[in-house]
Amino acid sequence: MFAKFKASCAKGVAALMLAAGMMLSGAAGASADDGTYTMQEIIDSGHGFFGSTSGGLASVIEKAFASYGLPNGYVLGEEGSGAIVGGVTYGEGTLYTKNAGDHTVFWQGPSVGWDFGGQGSRTMMLVYNLDTVPNLYKRYVGVAGSAYAIAGLGFNVLKHGDVLLVPVRTGVGARLGLNIGYLKLTQAPTWNPF
Template structure:
């Protein structure tokens, strides 16, 4: 039994390493005509989250330092639950400078050592998105959580050249690490796969 658990942990660590290697920071985007500045992102986030937060500013500054200025962002809410395997469902609005606003939905499974549930307001920074239609696909990543109430957290998801950086602030209890993906769709669905 212990050998099976150890083998599972090694496999999970190997998958997490591959996903993290794929999510290494890309070069900063140079097109500032369609990109959002850190100040614009923090202002939009503060209006959305309902408070001025040093935590939000710190997370946004870290994302911009690592990935440059995003060419879009999503404001929405999501709910998650996990007992080793889990599910995440969310909905929000994608904001872009050159293509307007669009309603989006996301859902996805997770697998790992992860127990708990939470509800969160979410700001997703969107990098290297060539068109609105290209958001509708799967983005893989690794997530680690350890909290009983709330706070701001950041993860990185990647699909091809596009990178999504979800910034979450929510309430719940969560402990663990998991590997999973988010699938974005133009309509709501209960199917996370």
């Protein structure tokens, strides 16, 4: 009698362990297949893109992930900006997504304020809450208190509706001052920053 009970318990425990293992592997698979990128995927992509200037990249990405979670897309590109009181920024890159493919994207934006200089930057933009690619092509304004810098890399946060952009930049040049402005993302290049 006890032997039957013991065998029945062993089968029950084995079934529970099998079910738990399947649930855990399903949860791990969901995080990899839900269309978002892990911190390691973003860091690896950034190191390949930024090259020798990526010393502080892991810290910057870690801060962004701690604040905003897992992005469901990212842009790698280059931009140039210049200002004498009023300024402009122009950039070009590729949007990478797991479930909607890769797409060319352009950005431009005006700024106004006490701002002087010029800069060329390599830029990675983490993209959050993007439900469809066409929803990326909007005007994004800064989120108050969202600037962060470490080891020559920095990011700020831009928002339109539920979509957040977190541009991470490193570059050459000097641009000093305070300004306000926005960034407009488009499917085709344009000289019009408005």
